[in-house]
Structure formats: C-alpha cells, structure tokens
Amino acid sequence: MPHIKVKPDNLNERNREFTQTPLKTPVFLNSVPKSGTHLMRNIMRMFVPVEQQYHDTFIQIPVLRQHLEAFYPHAPRLSWGHLLFSDDAAIVLRKVNHVLLVRDPYDWVLARARFFLSDNFEANLEHLKGGNADTLDVLNMMIFGIHNKVPSMREIYTHNAASWLGSSAHLVRYEDLVTHVKALDTPEAEAFFSKLFAKCGMAMPADWRERVRIGSDRKMSSTARENLTTRDEVPDQLPETQKQLVDYYVPGLRALLGYA
Numbered sequence: 001m002p003h004i005k006v007k008p009d010n011l012n013e014r015n016r017e018f019t020q021t022p023l024k025t026p027v028f029l030n031s032v033p034k035s036g037t038h039l040m041r042n043i044m045r046m047f048v049p050v051e052q053q054y055h056d057t058f059i060q061i062p063v064l065r066q067h068l069e070a071f072y073p074h075a076p077r078l079s080w081g082h083l084l085f086s087d088d089a090a091i092v093l094r095k096v097n098h099v100l101l102v103r104d105p106y107d108w109v110l111a112r113a114r115f116f117l118s119d120n121f122e123a124n125l126e127h128l129k130g131g132n133a134d135t136l137d138v139l140n141m142m143i144f145g146i147h148n149k150v151p152s153m154r155e156i157y158t159h160n161a162a163s164w165l166g167s168s169a170h171l172v173r174y175e176d177l178v179t180h181v182k183a184l185d186t187p188e189a190e191a192f193f194s195k196l197f198a199k200c201g202m203a204m205p206a207d208w209r210e211r212v213r214i215g216s217d218r219k220m221s222s223t224a225r226e227n228l229t230t231r232d233e234v235p236d237q238l239p240e241t242q243k244q245l246v247d248y249y250v251p252g253l254r255a256l257l258g259y260a
Helices: 011-015 037-045 061-071 087-092 105-117 135-144 153-160 174-181 187-199 208-215 240-249
Strands: 027-031 078-081 097-102 170-173
Touching: 011 037, 011 208, 027 037, 037 078, 037 097, 037 174, 037 208, 061 078, 061 087, 097 174, 097 187, 105 135, 105 153, 105 240, 135 153, 135 240, 153 240, 170 174, 170 187, 174 187, 187 208
Parallel strands: 027 078, 027 097, 097 170
Antiparallel strands: none
16 A cells, blocks of 8 residues: 655644534545645635544545444534545435545646655655656656556546536535635635535634635645655646647546536
8 A cells, every 4th residue: 555654734723723613414525636635625624623523544445434434424524535436435425515626637647746756655656756767758657557556547537536527526626726725805715615615514604714724724735746855857837748648548528627
C-alpha cells in the first residue's frame, strides 16, 4: 500500500473557537484523488463539531465495510474519501448528503505527477523520481497509467466521477471552489457556499467567511503544491500534445464535467 506523509494541523483546535451546530444528516465528501480533497475537507471541518468528524481514515472501497459507522443516520458524521461508484457505495450513501469534488482533467495530470514525484508519496514509483524519467514521459504515465502499478486517467475518472453523475451527488469543481475561496466578499462566493451548505443539510452561519479562511489556509494541507518536496520539475501548464492525448484517451470527459 502507498504511504503518504501528512503533517498534523490545528484545525480541531481552531474549530472550537466557533459555535458549532450538530449535524442532523451524515455528510460524505467524495473526490477524484488529487482534486483538492484536503481543501474541501479542511473547510468543511470548520462547520461541524469535532466530535462528529470521522478522522479514522480516508474512506475507500477496500475499507468501506470496516467504516460503515461513518454513515449511520442515527449518529451523523462528516467523513471524506475517494469512494468509487459501486453497488455497496450506492447503498451506503443512500441517506447521506454526498458531495463530489472533481478537477479539470488537464490540471489533474499535472497535480498527480507532482504528487507522485514528491517525497511525500512513498510507493512503487521511487525509481521515477530525481530525474530518472523524463517529465513528459511521466505526464503520459499519469494519462495512460502504468501496467500493474498505476491506474489510468480513464479508470479513475470513470469510477470516481462520471459514474456518480446524474445521482444525488452534488458536483463541485475544484476550480470553482478555489475561485470563491479567493473572493469571499463577493455575492458569487456567498451564493456558492450557501448552495454547498444547503446540499450538506447545514445552515450557513454569519461568520462563515472567517471559518472558510481558516479552513482554506494552504499551510494546513500537507498535499498543497507548495508543501510538497520534490526534486523534479513539473510544468505549470499541460503541454499541448498532452492536452491532445487527454482528449484522445477520454473524449468528452471535460465537457461532461463542465470544463469545455
């Protein structure tokens, strides 16, 4: 199993600075891996009593049955993870307020490459780090996968995103989240977060902006780009050829998610 180095944060302590309203319905923050999971999680942690937050694990299919308590309607919790679409997942989330976070596939390729090449991620890809593989080749691996080692972009977006569309899941685009986090005083940001909280069955308190500012502090996220330690250079923009490869390999995906 891969190992991810995660430094502790102080958000549980900061949470107690605010008056918290108990959850009445379970909330699950689902996401495509490397799509801003920590950002969404840390923001929402500022609106739920710490005692109702499920910190045991990032919930995924292999461990779902060991963590069913995160979804009990009679004991509502806020939980998070990368839960791909399946019969078990659909049944478990039947009475849960489900948020689905996605990212522009073009930028996702870059984010995934930065993470896999960082010293924060320990798995069977150590041989790629430190310039052993050309960065453009690594980007192609992020798109097409690596046989028996890394799933392809098509597999991940099919099972972690596209399969959930048209269900009760509330779709959130990472880029929209970031845009509104950076402009909290605008009516658009207020409308965005008001809808998000409503979909989670939560009231939006008067001090919501301050809570979002604290939760969205990038210092609190070990996987934020500037907090990753890497010896490899990954470009800021996906090269044109790799954009064409994404469109070739997963045609229609960006349009389906609202990016075209």
